[in-house]
Amino acid sequence: MLKLLDLLSAVALLVWGTHIVRSGILRVYGANLRRILSRSVRKPPLAFAAGIGVTALVQSSNATALLATSFVASGLMALAPALAIMLGADVGTALMARVLTFDLSWLSPLLIFFGVIFFLSRKQTRIGQLGRVFIGLGLIILALQLIVAAAEPMTQAKGVKVLFSSLTGDVMLDALTGALFAMISYSSLAAVLLTATLATSKVISLKVALCLVVGANLGSGILALISASAQNAAGRRVALGSLLFKVVGCALVLPLVGPLAQWMDGWPFRSQELVIAFHVLYNSLRCLACLPLTTQMAAFCTRLMPDRATPEDRVRPRHLDPAALDTPSLALVNAVRETLRMGDIVEQMLLDLLQIIRGGDALLGKQIRKLDDDVDALYTAIKLYLARMPREDLGERDSRRWAEVIELAINLEQAGDIIEHMLSAVQDKKTSRSRSFSANGLAEITALHSQLLVNLRLSLSVFLNGDQEGAHRLRRAKQRFRLQERRYAHAHVDRLRQQVVQSIETSSLHLDLISDMKRLNSLFCAIAYAVLDNPEAAASAAEESFAEAGEPGAAALDGLAVEVAAPGSGAAG
Incomplete structure (x- = not known):
């Protein structure tokens, strides 16, 4: 024996x-x-x-x-x-x-x-x-x-x-x-x-x-x-x-x-x-x-063994292969692909939200809530998938990538919750009361929304490629968005002073929406700091700082941002 x-x-x-x-x-x-x-x-x-x-x-x-x-x-x-x-x-x-x-x-x-x-x-x-x-x-x-x-x-x-x-x-x-x-x-x-x-x-x-x-x-x-x-x-x-x-x-x-x-x-x-x-x-x-x-x-x-159609009403992770967990580099690639899928769903939520703000099909509200449930499901799957990886055995580069994936997944999950909150606010304060934004107010929200989509797409690109130049562009885009949001808030107050009825009726909703968009923009742009904090990026960051010091100056950039942010904002509606 x-x-x-x-x-x-x-x-x-x-x-x-x-x-x-x-x-x-x-x-x-x-x-x-x-x-x-x-x-x-x-x-x-x-x-x-x-x-x-x-x-x-x-x-x-x-x-x-x-x-x-x-x-x-x-x-x-x-x-x-x-x-x-x-x-x-x-x-x-x-x-x-x-x-x-x-x-x-x-x-x-x-x-x-x-x-x-x-x-x-x-x-x-x-x-x-x-x-x-x-x-x-x-x-x-x-x-x-x-x-x-x-x-x-x-x-x-x-x-x-x-x-x-x-x-x-x-x-x-x-x-x-x-x-x-x-x-x-x-x-x-x-x-x-x-x-x-x-x-x-x-x-x-x-x-x-x-x-x-x-x-x-x-x-x-x-x-x-x-x-x-x-x-x-x-x-x-x-x-x-x-x-x-x-x-x-x-x-x-x-x-x-x-x-x-x-x-x-x-x-x-x-x-x-x-x-x-x-x-x-x-x-x-x-x-x-x-x-x-x-x-x-x-x-x-x-x-x-033919393919079987999965139920359309339930999202499932497509790329989180448990068999790849023994290969951290492959498992991280799978998690990156699933996180990018989360980003695509958040982008669709933003597009549907704009349609509702403009007075589109009210049934899109159910679609947005379903998409938010999909984001939550994917976030949970990614979180549990990354938790199963033995992080103590990861190399330095893989460990940083692990942190970037979980950080962006968390930010996208929070972004989905914010968009759902914005939907509820629009339905409660605008749709149910048959109110509408002023022409200038709607144009400002649309402009912020467009810039938000651009920043989301840029952030996903930076996350995928780790591009240092793209990360610096994303950081500057965040600053431009803040300037744009501040100028639109001031323009809205000017319309209130001019007693524009539509602006008065939707004032609270208008300010809440642009404030929520600023929060969304901060979540989307956070990946830029994770990429720039890379030790490997120290040299390139120093070179870019030196190059920026030789440029016309930050004040000129800020002035350009203000002009781009508010075209025709001199006239309050």
């Missing part, structure tokens, strides 16, 4: 080491890997090679599957190239199984020792994350040694021999057992290496070992499909297509396992080497044969 626990703990250590390597590589090179995969979709051979390379780097075909699945689910990649990447991932994990069977016992302590030093001394830097990778590689090598050491005594036990003696004839039963091994260990690599150890110890025959290897590949496909269950239909098709390719390969090779085992049994090699060689050759031949069929498989999976 103790030996069984030793074996299970060694397998768990192997899985954990693989997870550490995967998370470390994705945190350091996640954006680059994403770029490599996204650029390798034009030709199937390139996508196939990218799948091999990425899987060899992250030590896990499951990690590559998660990346490809998330890209397809987000609409960044077509299904056929993603299937080619998955085929490459199968070959990549087979090649890594061959590499890890070499005698690397001397390398394990060195990797763990230096990895711990790098990780603890510079945890938040790239070197610290590479130290995490070294630790994971050392644990993988150590786990393989422990698996062999724990399996050898077990192979002599009578109970183990009796247990595996049932795997001597039925190729389907043997393959299903291999699939079960892969699913329990959550790694086809661990299942294949354990099978090689059992074959070397003569606990199982070579024929059974080959069947277990084929089944382990099938089990990894089932695991990928289970992992993709939370994705939309497009994402699940990737895992489904990969699984179908493995099922076809399993069905074709299992009838040939018996003659193949008899033929290989005469080779002058150890059983372990024969099992690993079969694993590499089987995956290579199967994937190369399936590579030209990715387009047909993509069409078949699309018919088998």
